[in-house]
Amino acid sequence: MNKTTTIALAGNPNAGKTTLFNTLTGARQHVGNYPGVTVDKKEGIFSSHSGEEIRIVDLPGTYSLTAYSVEEVVARDYLVQEKPDVVINIVDASNLERNLYLSTQLLELGVPMVIALNMIDVAEDRGIRIDAAKLASLINLPVVPIIARSGKGTEQLISAALAVAGKAAPREPLLISYGEDVDSALKEMEERIAASSLMTGTYSPRWLALKYLEGDSQIVAKGERENPALNQELLRAVNTLADHLQKTMETYPEAIIADQRYGYIKSLLRHKVVSRKFDMDRLYASDRIDKVLTNRFLGPLIMLAVLMGLYKFTFTYSELPVAWFEALFGWLGGVVDATLPDGNLKSLLISGIIDGVGGILGFVPLIMFMFLGIAILEDSGYLARVAFMMDRVFRMFGLHGSSVMAYIVAGGIAGGCAVPGAMATRTLRSPKERLATLLTVSFMNCGAKLPVLALLTATFFAENQARLMFLLTLFAWLMALIAAKILRLTVLRGEATPLSWSCRPTASPPSGASPSTPGNAPGSTSKKRARFCSPCPSCSGP
Numbered sequence: 001m002n003k004t005t006t007i008a009l010a011g012n013p014n015a016g017k018t019t020l021f022n023t024l025t026g027a028r029q030h031v032g033n034y035p036g037v038t039v040d041k042k043e044g045i046f047s048s049h050s051g052e053e054i055r056i057v058d059l060p061g062t063y064s065l066t067a068y069s070v071e072e073v074v075a076r077d078y079l080v081q082e083k084p085d086v087v088i089n090i091v092d093a094s095n096l097e098r099n100l101y102l103s104t105q106l107l108e109l110g111v112p113m114v115i116a117l118n119m120i121d122v123a124e125d126r127g128i129r130i131d132a133a134k135l136a137s138l139i140n141l142p143v144v145p146i147i148a149r150s151g152k153g154t155e156q157l158i159s160a161a162l163a164v165a166g167k168a169a170p171r172e173p174l175l176i177s178y179g180e181d182v183d184s185a186l187k188e189m190e191e192r193i194a195a196s197s198l199m200t201g202t203y204s205p206r207w208l209a210l211k212y213l214e215g216d217s218q219i220v221a222k223g224e225r226e227n228p229a230l231n232q233e234l235l236r237a238v239n240t241l242a243d244h245l246q247k248t249m250e251t252y253p254e255a256i257i258a259d260q261r262y263g264y265i266k267s268l269l270r271h272k273v274v275s276r277k278f279d280m281d282r283l284y285a286s287d288r289i290d291k292v293l294t295n296r297f298l299g300p301l302i303m304l305a306v307l308m309g310l311y312k313f314t315f316t317y318s319e320l321p322v323a324w325f326e327a328l329f330g331w332l333g334g335v336v337d338a339t340l341p342d343g344n345l346k347s348l349l350i351s352g353i354i355d356g357v358g359g360i361l362g363f364v365p366l367i368m369f370m371f372l373g374i375a376i377l378e379d380s381g382y383l384a385r386v387a388f389m390m391d392r393v394f395r396m397f398g399l400h401g402s403s404v405m406a407y408i409v410a411g412g413i414a415g416g417c418a419v420p421g422a423m424a425t426r427t428l429r430s431p432k433e434r435l436a437t438l439l440t441v442s443f444m445n446c447g448a449k450l451p452v453l454a455l456l457t458a459t460f461f462a463e464n465q466a467r468l469m470f471l472l473t474l475f476a477w478l479m480a481l482i483a484a485k486i487l488r489l490t491v492l493r494g495e496a497t498p499l500s501w502s503c504r505p506t507a508s509p510p511s512g513a514s515p516s517t518p519g520n521a522p523g524s525t526s527k528k529r530a531r532f533c534s535p536c537p538s539c540s541g542p
Contacts, residue, residue, distance in 0.1 A: 005165050006055045006082075007046075007158075010075060010106065011090035012099050013061030014381075016118040018042070020090055020148035021058040024158075048158060057084065065105045066216050070431070073218060079111055080202055085165035087113045088157065093123040093130055093145070096274060100265045103139075109207060110173030113141055114161045120145040120153075127277030135273045173204060178260045182253055185241040186213065189234055196230050198223060212238055213253040293385045303386055310373045314366065321365035329358030367420045374405065374424065397481040398488025402428055403437040407480065410441040418446045432492045436484045443480035445473050 011017040025044025042058035059078060060071035079087065089106055091099040096117075106113055117123075117132055136143040142160035146153030177183055189209035194200065199208060199222060211219040212234050223231035242252050249256075293299055333354045340346040377383050383405060391401025406428075410421020421441040428434040457468050488494070 004053055004055050005086070005162060006057065006084040007161055007165070008057045008059055008079065008082075008084040008087045009090060010059045010079070010087050010102070011061060011118075012063055012092065012102060015061070015090045015092045015099060016148040017061060017090045018058055020088075020116065020118065020146070020154070021056060023148055023151050023154060025056055046158070048162070054158070054162075063102060065102070065109065066211070066214050079106075079109065085112065086161045087111050088116050088161055089113055090116045090118050090148070093117040093120045094126055094128060096123075096128075096130065097262075097265055097269060100268070101261060104174070104176075104261045104264060107139065107141075107174035108176065108210070110171050110204065112164050112167070112171050114157065114164055115139075115141055115143045116148075116153075116157050117143060117145040118148050121147050129275045129277070131273050131275075134271060135268065138268050138271060138273070173207065175206070176260055176264050178257055181241065181245060181248075182213065182256050182260075185237055185253075186210065189213075189237055192230065192233060196227055198227050198230055209234075210257065213241070214257060215254055290385065293382065294389055296389075299385070299389050303389065306377070306382065310377070313373050314369045318365040318369045321368075322362055325358065325361050325365065329354055329361075332358075366417060367423065371420065371423075374409070394481075397485040398433075398492075399437060399481070399484050400428055400430065400433045403433065403484075406437050406441050407444055407477070410444040410446055417448075418442050418444065421446070430494075432488070432494045436487045436492050439487060440480040440484045443476050443483065445476045 009017050009021055021042060021044065024046045044056045044058075046054045046056050048054060057078070059075040062072045062075045064072060065076045065079075066072065078084075087106060089103050091103060103113075103115060115135075117130060120130070123130060130145070132143040132145050142164060144153055144157040144160050146157055148154070178186065186206065186209050189212060190205045193205040193208050198205075199219075203211075203219075208219060208223075212223075215238075220231065220235070223234065238253065245251050245253060245256065293302060333350050336346065336349050336354065340349070374383070383402070386404060387401035389401070390404040394401050394403055403425075406421050406424040408421075409424045410418045418441055421444065422438055425434045425438045425441070428437060457472075461468055
């Protein structure tokens with residue numbers, strides 16, 4: 001090929017995508033931000049055996065191509081607008097059915113693709129055997145088993161990707177039947193879109209119709225800008241179908257679509273693609289850990305203990321660096337004080353520059369140790385478990401389960417700091433939920449407020465001081481959540497972001513099952529439109 005080949009890496013979070021990116025590019029990579037957002041943009045260069053330089057782009061990890069988060073929007077827009085020569089879809093071989101949901105959406109989008117079965121060694125340790133050749137023949141795509149951590153299979157993967165990139169004919173999008181009701185509405189909407197050429201230069205008519213049925217807010221907003229009249233017609237068609245499905249099946253179009261996609265995946269796997277040496281109900285180490293960490297009784301107690309340990313680690317080990325900074329700037333102030341005569345310049349240098357910069361840098365060790373602890377908790381997967389436990393409570397107030405970490409860092413039970421608490425909101429995907437959390441973390445009883453509260457409590461209340469401090473802490477949390485609810489009902493109004501590890505929808509949920517998706521699970525009688533995503537962390541399948 002004469003031009004540089006561009007390969008995009010796509011996949012679920014924690015599927016090994018970034019590990020493969022680092023293995024391929026080594027030190028030949030750079031990190032920036034996508035225009036207009038804070039999502040990391042990672043690009044690197046890989047040199048093949050033939051000497052050809054290949055551009056590798058590591059897309060943000062996503063569970064779906066529906067625009068629930070900035071990461072999903074960025075990944076989808078890059079695939080559609082930038083049109084990489086080939087997409088390597090990294091799939092966790094030990095959780096094949098769950099990971100193939102994104103693969104199915106990529107197939108429906110019609111992008112040139114190669115599937116990388118990563119962590120094949122972990123799957124084998126669990127007694128899972130995957131027939132890569134059989135799967136490749138069923139989906140008509142190259143499927144290459146790899147171990148990204150060690151680099152095993154990466155040469156074959158790149159060779160397969162270059163072969164796909166070299167094909168002149170574009171890949172035909174996958175067509176899945178979603179049932180008579182959805183298919184008829186889908187066909188009618190597709191014909192309307194094709195006749196009006198609505199965004200057809202970028203998207204295929206069928207894919208656009210699917211996004212309308214799934215309630216994709218970004219696509220609907222684009223349709224409103226380009227052709228308001230047609231946009232309203234399409235929305236009326238969606239509402240008509242939704243009302244019909246609600247009356248007849250007590251479900252919604254997006255639930256049917258998600259269910260049929262999983263049905264397609266199951267039909268693939270039933271062709272002896274996956275065989276298991278052990279019982280499917282066997283619990284592995286991570287599953288056993290999840291059963292304890294997310295237990296409704298033990299989980300919150302463990303969370304409090306972990307958070308107390310995080311505070312202890314942060315404030316204990318940051319004391320010495322903070323003291324070093326204070327001593328350094330104190331010494332600088334003393335040198336300037338002894339060197340310069342009294343006057344405006346001396347006052348500017350000591351009170352303005354040295355004390356000002358020193359006061360700011362005094363937060364640096366605290367923030368560094370706090371974020372080191374948060375990074376450890378996040379990379380270990382514990383933050384996902386905390387968010388999973390707290391999501392239902394926080395959703396009542398219009399926040400995401402992940403908002404709990406920002407609140408805890410800002411105040412918690414031992415007095416945190418509002419500065420790292422505000423910075424911790426970067427982990428939230430929704431801009432409105434991030435801003436609501438950011439505006440309310442200051443309600444927390446941080447380390448600066450607690451000494452004042454303790455002094456006032458000791459002065460005016462001789463008895464039950466500990467109880468009063470505990471009540472003040474609960475009051476701070478309650479006021480923060482109420483303020484967040486008011487913000488989410490007024491200036492920051494918008495749909496809640498789905499929990500990324502919520503269980504997948506089914507048109508007929510099991511008897512007695514409690515819905516874990518936002519709103520209610522499909523099949524319930526709730527009037528809320530449910531939003532769907534991927535399995536919970538303890539699930540090995542959807």
